[in-house]
Amino acid sequence: MRILVVDDFSTMRRIVRNLLKELGFTNIDEAEDGAIALQKLNTETFEFVITDWNMPNMDGLTLLQTVRSTPTLKHLPVLMITAEAKKENIIAAAQAGASGYIVKPFTAATLSEKLNKIFEKMAAA
Amino acid sequence: MSADNDSPDLEALFDSVAASVHSVASPPASAPAAAPSAVSPETGDNNDLQALFDSVVAEVRHGAEPASAGSVAGEGGDWPAQENVFNRIGQMARQLHTTLHDLGYDNILKNTVSALPDAKDRLAYIATLTEQAACRVLNATDVAQPAMEALEGAAKSLGARWDKVFANQMTTDEFRNLAEETRAYLNGGLPGKTSIVNAQLMEIMMAQDFQDLTGQVIKKVVALAQDLENGLMSALLEVVPQNKRSEVPSLMNGPVVNTEGRSDVVVNQQQVDDLLDSLGF
Numbered sequence: 563m564r565i566l567v568v569d570d571f572s573t574m575r576r577i578v579r580n581l582l583k584e585l586g587f588t589n590i591d592e593a594e595d596g597a598i599a600l601q602k603l604n605t606e607t608f609e610f611v612i613t614d615w616n617m618p619n620m621d622g623l624t625l626l627q628t629v630r631s632t633p634t635l636k637h638l639p640v641l642m643i644t645a646e647a648k649k650e651n652i653i654a655a656a657q658a659g660a661s662g663y664i665v666k667p668f669t670a671a672t673l674s675e676k677l678n679k680i681f682e683k684m685a686a687a
Numbered sequence: 688m689s690a691d692n693d694s695p696d697l698e699a700l701f702d703s704v705a706a707s708v709h710s711v712a713s714p715p716a717s718a719p720a721a722a723p724s725a726v727s728p729e730t731g732d733n734n735d736l737q738a739l740f741d742s743v744v745a746e747v748r749h750g751a752e753p754a755s756a757g758s759v760a761g762e763g764g765d766w767p768a769q770e771n772v773f774n775r776i777g778q779m780a781r782q783l784h785t786t787l788h789d790l791g792y793d794n795i796l797k798n799t800v801s802a803l804p805d806a807k808d809r810l811a812y813i814a815t816l817t818e819q820a821a822c823r824v825l826n827a828t829d830v831a832q833p834a835m836e837a838l839e840g841a842a843k844s845l846g847a848r849w850d851k852v853f854a855n856q857m858t859t860d861e862f863r864n865l866a867e868e869t870r871a872y873l874n875g876g877l878p879g880k881t882s883i884v885n886a887q888l889m890e891i892m893m894a895q896d897f898q899d900l901t902g903q904v905i906k907k908v909v910a911l912a913q914d915l916e917n918g919l920m921s922a923l924l925e926v927v928p929q930n931k932r933s934e935v936p937s938l939m940n941g942p943v944v945n946t947e948g949r950s951d952v953v954v955n956q957q958q959v960d961d962l963l964d965s966l967g968f
Contacts, residue, residue: 573821580828616939623938645942647952652959654938656968663959666942672956 564589564606568599568613568625569643578612578643581670585677596620600628603635610680615644615651623658630659639680643668783925798914806911809904816897823894831887834880841876845869 565587569575575592582590591608593599597620599613611629615622622642629635639661644651647665655663661683662676848865851857857865943952953959 576825647943652962665959
């Protein structure tokens with residue numbers, strides 16, 4: 563499974579990448595904002611997107627909305643990992659079609675649990 | 688002079704506040720021109736505020752004369768209302784001026800504005816140090832993890848072969864090899880790898896030295912921010928009407944620093960999950 567990790571902070575991308583490696587996912591690419599992510603999603607093949615919310619150029623919610631409105635990408639699972647903790651954020655993300663929502667700071671166990679939940683839903687669909 | 692770097696932003700802020708006040712007051716006058724310079728660090732606030740106040744007062748007097756009220760003469764009945772607005776603005780400016788002066792905020796604001804470029808450098812320093820520390824720790828784990836994996840792999844493989852010994856499934860030659868390999872592992876392989884991991888643990892510990900440095904800098908910047916906030920809040924409370932004090936809604940607020948007494952934020956992943964569950968997502 564090829565996963566795209568989107569975050570404007572390189573350390574956070576590295577941490578997520580390391581956690582994913584620990585969970586057995588080694589085919590990972592990174593993007594530092596939504597615009598670059600979208601470009602990669604349109605030109606390469608990914609099966610999963612993990613994105614931050616607050617980023618320059620294009621934020622994670624806009625990325626999610628764009629993915630959901632693009633016919634070739636709309637079924638792509640998008641997991642949000644963000645420091646945005648307001649209830650309206652979580653609701654907005656869910657309404658925009660986020661596959662999961664993790665608030666920072668988060669643990670390896672949380673990431674693993676959310677990934678498994680999303681995979682289960684994908685398998686059931 | 689680095690002080691110039693910040694003033695355009697502040698000026699823009701003050702301009703926008705000034706503009707919104709004047710858009711209520713409608714007639715363009717010489718008063719707006721006085722507003723932007725009110726924050727210039729070297730001139731001080733007093734004179735400019737005084738000038739602003741004077742010009743507003745002058746405008747009120749001037750405007751009250753029938754001759755200059757020509758544009759609204761058609762609706763003569765509206766004029767007293769406009770005069771009211773001018774008077775209120777004049778009073779607010781006067782109040783602001785005296786409040787700032789009495790409380791010493793004019794000096795605080797002046798000092799704060801001149802300290803801002805310094806704060807920017809300090810914050811950049813914190814960003815650099817914390818990023819360096821994060822990279823050092825991640826590099827250390829990158830080195831330590833393969834060492835630990837090698838240790839684990841070798842121990843498991845030796846363990847499995849020792850299990851065979853205890854199950855009587857090993858020849859004498861095989862056993863001799865196993866004993867030699869185990870000895871080599873205990874004498875060489877194991878301490879070799881643990882010393883690598885230990886060195887990286889030390890590196891991780893040393894990477895925390897930023898905390899002391901950033902802590903001191905953060906305290907200074909927080910004190911500065913509090914001064915600035917107090918000064919600006921008092922100034923804004925004087926001029927912003929009650930019904931305009933609502934928060935600007937935004938979905939990009941970053942981490943919630945203080946969750947106490949707030950019901951609009953979640954504090955952990957469980958609450959996120961519960962919220963999503965309750966909404967049927």
